[in-house]
Amino acid sequence: MSSADQPFIDPSEIKLEASVAQRYKNRSEAFWAGIRDAAGAPAMVLFAGMVGFGAMGKTNGMDAWFTTATSFFMFALPGQVVLLEMAITGSSVVAIALAVTLTSTRFITMTVTLFPQFHEKDRNHGLYASVHLLAMTAWAISMREFQTIEAKHRLSYFVGLGLLCWIISIPGTILGYLLAGVVPPYITLGLVFINPLFFLLTFTEVKPWVNRIAIGLGFVLGPFFFLLDRDTSLLTTGLVGGTIAYLFDRKVLRKRAGVMS
Amino acid sequence: MNASLQGWGLWIALAGATIGTYICRAIGVLLAKRINQDSEIFRYLSAVTYAMVAALVVRMVLMPIGLLSTVPVWIRLLICALSIGVMVSKPTHRLVPALLTGTVLMLAYGLIR
Numbered sequence: 001m002s003s004a005d006q007p008f009i010d011p012s013e014i015k016l017e018a019s020v021a022q023r024y025k026n027r028s029e030a031f032w033a034g035i036r037d038a039a040g041a042p043a044m045v046l047f048a049g050m051v052g053f054g055a056m057g058k059t060n061g062m063d064a065w066f067t068t069a070t071s072f073f074m075f076a077l078p079g080q081v082v083l084l085e086m087a088i089t090g091s092s093v094v095a096i097a098l099a100v101t102l103t104s105t106r107f108i109t110m111t112v113t114l115f116p117q118f119h120e121k122d123r124n125h126g127l128y129a130s131v132h133l134l135a136m137t138a139w140a141i142s143m144r145e146f147q148t149i150e151a152k153h154r155l156s157y158f159v160g161l162g163l164l165c166w167i168i169s170i171p172g173t174i175l176g177y178l179l180a181g182v183v184p185p186y187i188t189l190g191l192v193f194i195n196p197l198f199f200l201l202t203f204t205e206v207k208p209w210v211n212r213i214a215i216g217l218g219f220v221l222g223p224f225f226f227l228l229d230r231d232t233s234l235l236t237t238g239l240v241g242g243t244i245a246y247l248f249d250r251k252v253l254r255k256r257a258g259v260m261s
Numbered sequence: 262m263n264a265s266l267q268g269w270g271l272w273i274a275l276a277g278a279t280i281g282t283y284i285c286r287a288i289g290v291l292l293a294k295r296i297n298q299d300s301e302i303f304r305y306l307s308a309v310t311y312a313m314v315a316a317l318v319v320r321m322v323l324m325p326i327g328l329l330s331t332v333p334v335w336i337r338l339l340i341c342a343l344s345i346g347v348m349v350s351k352p353t354h355r356l357v358p359a360l361l362t363g364t365v366l367m368l369a370y371g372l373i374r
Contacts, residue, residue, distance in 0.1 A: 097277030104285040109310035111289020116298040131286040186371025196321035214308040218315025237316035242309030
């Protein structure tokens with residue numbers, strides 16, 4: 001039996017059986033650990049991003065209620081930016097809804113790659129509420145941390161993490177709205193740069209080669225597909241880049257012993 | 262500005278965008294119930310997700326809108342490279358220093374230009 005025929009073993013499962021038996025005593029401890037972990041870099045990143053968005057809303061003549069409502073209801077910064085941009089340039093309501101939905105297709109695969117890691121008992125209808133807390137920041141952190149958290153505490157950890165990220169984005173947006181034009185541009189420049197930088201940095205922590213290749217292909221193909229058609233570019237880049245990375249991993253990397261994972 | 266959506270149109274657009282965004286999240290939950298994290302499809306979808314997220318990030322760095330677009334591309338890339346350098350200089354616990362490096366460098370650029 002060649003290595004390609006063997007079922008893929010998640011590295012996290014091996015680790016759990018060996019050393020990390022219990023990282024948290026109970027659900028509430030896991031929840032608060034999620035809150036604590038969110039309070040560092042993730043909250044800083046989201047807060048900064050939302051401050052930038054709030055400022056963008058103000059400078060484009062939106063009212064404070066509307067700008068803040070997008071953060072509360074959508075909680076997806078790239079989608080919010082698309083909404084604002086298109087509303088300013090006078091796109092139709094249908095075009096806006098479609099474009100934003102296309103930007104949000106990443107949530108489908110983000111959910112599908114994160115939620116199966118929860119304990120079987122937690123995978124119920126309650127997830128339809130928790131999923132609103134899913135954004136790129138919480139996803140990136142969870143993908144990393146879940147490997148050392150036992151399955152039954154992962155949901156609590158995620159909810160703590162996501163909840164603080166979501167809550168912090170509201171005052172962030174309001175503050176950005178109030179500060180627009182008041183703070184010098186170089187401060188705003190630093191704030192809007194934190195977001196892409198954070199994701200760039202978390203990519204260095206991605207371990208499996210299949211995902212590393214996918215990231216590399218995303219960097220190369222992303223701008224190309226963006227120039228072809230901006231609305232569908234994320235989806236097409238994901239499908240093309242992801243498929244190539246997966247096939248390369250399956251046909252080449254996994255045939256060679258020692259390179260797996 | 263006169264082309265922009267006003268009043269109720271704006272809120273209807275927000276409602277449409279919100280529903281679209283939530284539907285994407287909800288489809289994810291629906292599918293997640295049937296997917297085993299040890300399966301090949303899970304591995305495939307992980308690769309697709311990382312490629313999508315990478316495309317989003319490279320767009321934010323290379324083709325930003327607003328203030329960041331006034332910074333020359335090579336400055337943006339240089340600051341990214343330096344921050345990644347700080348990040349990988351030690352395999353663990355360098356996220357915040359690396360994040361601060363990049364942010365401070367960008368602030369400094371904005372200050373001296």
